[in-house]
Amino acid sequence: MVARYVAGGTGTGGRLHRLSPSRSNCRPCARRASPAAVITLLTIRNQGVTLPGSAASSLRYREVTMGTIKHGLAAVALAASIAAGAAAQAKELVVAIETDIRGFEAIQGRVLGIAASTVMNAVADRLIQRDANGDIEPQLATAWEASADGKTYTYTLRKGVKFHNGDDFTARDVAEHWNRLLDPANKYFGRLFFSPIQKVVADGDHTVTFQLAHPWIPMERLHAGVNFGTYVPSSRAVAEETMMREPVGTGAFMLSEWRSGDRLIVDRNPNYWDKDKISLDRVVFRIIPDQATRYAALQAGEVDMIWTDRGDTILKAKEEGETIVHERVGQGAIINFMNTARPPFDNVDARRAVQHAWDQGVYLKVSFKDTVPAVEHPLGASSTCDAGYRGPDRDKAKAFAAKYEAAAGKPIAFEMIHTSTQRGRESGEIMQQLNKRAGITVNLQPVDQLQLRQKVFTNNYDMSGWRIADAQDVGPQLFALLHSKSPYNLTKYNNPAMDDLLVKMRTAATGEARAEAMCNVVRLMNDEVPIQYRGGRKHYTIVGADIDGLRPLYQGVPDVRYITKN
Template identity: 25%
Template structure:
């Protein structure tokens, strides 16, 4: 081969290899970086600390499941941007009877589910029939928010009927003050009856709604991929073509993925990383409005926490101020009640249990504590209300050791952790709650009332006085009187001490500078239909 032919061959070989490498690089970016790939397709990648449990919002209580389904399915009523103010959703308007027992909803017209079936009054009725005929295991939120299921004595909803194609009438057994706020919660999003009637069990892995994004694929413990609903009823939305929820359990690794451009938004930012993010011109820091509480739950049906004095001793034993300073670094305040101060009815007159190991030891001596080691369950994933469950558990373990209570830290995979804790299998467990609707009922009744044992009341705490107060607060329409009732309930809960409230946090997120229109919602479930990737 002469030199000219040899040179020509080499140049052609280089050109071919360059083309192949460029194509490979393009594929990598299209599947990962939001700013890369085909310029005509915009992808938004959201990095989070854990995978979803199920994608049927009515069947779960965890935020990672609800955060995904928020973008697939829609509720009759929405919350406003950055608030819990009620605004139209799949219902364009609604009316309430004077006695508070009848609600009439006018539905949006011309809306289709992702499978092409019609959204109409019949579809709404079928969703409610599905929930009302369920149970605490299959529909935990329904029990928590609506008192019980069809035919049960505490059930709030009596009947849901269609009045033509575009009107739904709901009749209640008794008035419920937060009824509309409850309907706006993500677990009560309207799903395609065609889909869940065809495959009830499979629906949790292949959800179908009317939302801005359609489900595409779920790779367990890796990524959930959604695509733009091109027939979405709200014109001009969503702004991106593909939405990917990527699971990256370690907070630092998630931030590194953001910095390298592999993801566009990172949830669960360590408070210690806030300053470096704010100082990085390529990134932006987001603060989610605080509507949460992180706590240590003490299961009252298990020894030694069946003794109130033991529970009070643990409250005195834990140095909450040190925990908040060490692990939240200025992005939280010490908690003293089971709901955050921003909720109407918060009792600020309650004096918190002071950190006093000697008082804790005295209470233990007066109690029936037998000195046996307890299990202390540490959350395996970062959550908005608890950035590092393992380290916080270790700090609590040392506090308990100082008063003579030995503990063994126990870990489970997130879905297993929630399932076992909900069955009352933990002695003491770390957990938390982000408010769903901005109402005190969503904290005190949902988490600590006997009606919700086995669903969201993991401590199995029950008290006749608080039960009576919380049920009365549900039907009281005067907001000042409701607030007074919730303050009274908090006094009893403080005395009975089924929890050690730890922190009210301001959750941090970060994003690339090219992200526009992202406003973290206080409920923790974000819609990404208005977010742009520039």
Template identity: 25%
Template sequence: MFQRRFFTAFLTIFVALNLVLAGCSGQSSSNADQKSKTNKNPEEQPIAKKEGNSIVIAVKDNLISMDPHDTNDTLSGSIQSTMLEGLVGFDKDMNMIPVLAESYEASDDAKVFTFTLRKGVTFHDGTPFNAEAVKVNIDRVANPDNKLKRYSMFELVEKTEVIDEYTVSVTLKEPFGAMLNHFAHPAGRIISPAAIEKYGKDVAMNPVGTGPFKFVEWNQSDHLAVEKNPDYWEEGLPIVDGIKFKPVPESGARVAMLQTGEADFIYPIPTEQAESINGTDGIIVENSPSIVARYMSMNTTKKPFNDIKVRQAINYAINKEAFLKVVYRGYGSEMDSVIPAGLQFYSKQTPYPYDPEKAKQLLQEAGYESGFKTTVWGGNNSDAIKAMEFIQQQLGEIGIEVNVVPMEAGTLSDKIWSVQEAKDAEVELFYGGWSSSTGDADWGIRPLLAGDAIPPKSYNVAYYENEKVDQLINEALQTADPEKRKAAYAKMQELIWEDAPWAFLMVEDTMAGKKNYLEGVYLLPDGSMNAREAEIKR
């Protein structure tokens, strides 16, 4: 009851103040709004003092796995990026760049992809990096018998061939124009074949890659540490001696670590504290538009969420503008499609307006005039809890009583993604987010909403199936013609928006805080972090 009274009071004050908090009508406005809300110039602060040449990065959730082929969370992938690398990757603006491959090409029919590999690279355990190592990795993730979480990204692979020591060719079962984006995704990172053989599934706790930092230890209750790789192939890197990643779910504790210097970089920054700490204690707060969508999925196989009117009612019942401003302090934009505007083939839809009376009418038509009880699952970090409590308050206004159940990341992962049969899924509502780390509409829709993407195969936690949507997804996969893909994605976004398997909430800004002596650590638009070039200014 306290939670509901608190948010009712909060929302009342919010409305009474006539929405005075600076809002973001679009992603591009958030940086300007932030600057207008403070008179401090963080760039004019004296450089804070720093001892030693190692850094600490505090993050909001516990880490799940260091196996890129068996990881479905962006945070774990971010830490992996310091140790593991792929054939291709993304730069700061998510433009594709060569990494372990010096060059690459695709056949005209988008079925054969050939990579010329970088010479003179070795894994941290001394194993040589070559075409055979690439084949071992791709064959591993593309084998359905291995039951790896990223299988769906490589399931089209028919064969991987070693052409010579430094040339490898991957042939697909059918054309797929977006396949290079999948190689650039964190799931395409390469592990030492010797480590795969030595550790098996336990390679998730013993990562061995080619990156600028080497794995040292992982104390799952406290931190994961990496150290400088003196034999790294890229000249001039790494610069710092080591990095320690510390999971700190409570937002205030993360901020305190940054203020005291216990941490050098934290993310995300709690939006309610962004203004007050920016420009103080040697802190710089950075926020930028992202491609990270926040939504609440509804299990469409369970009553009452199998009724489209109930799902649409929930969309009408949540004030998205208030959600954005109360929960995220305006650092983001309201969702106006299934995918964020920054993704290729995005197509804008007509948003569900805030209309509680319309929501009540739809519930009545669905036979739930008196409402119902349900449960929402989500993470146990401060942002997720605040978001779920806001949703609890909003749905309570139309008679839906929501029980909020925050969970530690590993527990939540097991309860959602490890379910073998749809009928055994206990989830009703799930507050989560998705970062389409390929930059393409395919990865923003197919893993989350395709009929054949339900757990454990992929991430369709709404257990949503629409035959027409599935047909359009297949059509988009069968061609590399951008105009044909654009048409297919536009229609499927329209159909999914109408079906409302999610409560469509917002696209967040990336939010990070750092000490002003730190350079080379930043967030990408997909919400992942890059610390490869971390450097301490003196």
């Protein structure tokens, strides 16, 4: 008779799992142990014991010969001892991310994508954050209040907090960080999104005040968002210009290694102010650009978690049931820009024709396998806004196209730039096919991501894909994208009525007034179509069956801090 056991190491709490004679492995047993852990397989056959041992990436076999069952029991005890030692070793989580990180300094890094945000969230803290239920909870701030006129927000900061370099965390760090981003001379990319903030003042070591030009509803939850502004860096690291590649925060983990194009490794911060909530000792972020390779690594137990937006992978994971799929619908939208500064989209009839020719349902079925919802506005599923969306209607598309041709003396034709990725090609080809049915010509121009951004920012395009990022409040993005004086108005849309609505939205004194103004903004945008929706925002992360404690995917970002491995 053959009895097989696997000591599960960090992935299984060090327990011995008995395998049936008909199976050589099982899902818990296949989970990858941490580099320090040893997975031991004990096979007892007649009078002999074979004890293969594996550590990290190698598998070594040791033969133990015994004359009596007593020796066999001793070997079993040895295996159990090794397993117990494995459980005591560092608990490591391996996360597969899609791209390398540009850097962690706000002005140079410009934008935090999903991958960078996942790492940043581990090494730096915010003043407040959302808990597992979506409610605001204290982090670096322990209390906060707004003035009666809504123009001043005062935060009381947590005492005794240290940066990774040993420096004390104080109000000066918060004030210097924000004033640096607010300074027009520094040309911070995201400044426009929080421009109602005029100045940040430190009052002693543990009180900081944000002074606003006018009441601004998003300020109530601003610091719980995921962006460069909300994470507080070490003032010394910023001054020494090391923050870009050597981030220093107050977070639960500290960067210990960064191999560009390969991986980032963060180790547990032993001095973390909230360390009792942290179970992991190390998180390894492996950079695996290819989605299929990421999922295969998860199935093989080489990684514990992956982020994905590929519908086939999501559906396969749900069907197989060996992993856990976490998902969350957010605000924002996947969009197309129409450049209103040059033909044909300087004519609203051309934009309306292309809008009615478009069908989100077709695109989402082909490209996302219906794992992303269609949307009529970017305000999120909880919004009740009647947005006046122009849905697919071939007859209307042809009517607006004919109206444009009568005025312009030629039919609608335009170029769409798209990334040369599979999804980019799908987007372009579907756009081309749907418009062809309405008599509209679409020429496709594949470019790399850098070229696409350059063309959009220099206004050298007709149509291009983009996104309205998931956020707690998309109003600041709408203002930036649509106000005629905004440097981030990348469609060059210009309508005084829209400018007035945007100002009303920004300066609204109550949440109800802001929601109404925002709905009016979206209704006018949908009518004149400088921006076209390709789909909503729905985020997915797939984890191994032994992973617990992952919080909801706020703004699509997996939060590794509170994860436990069972």
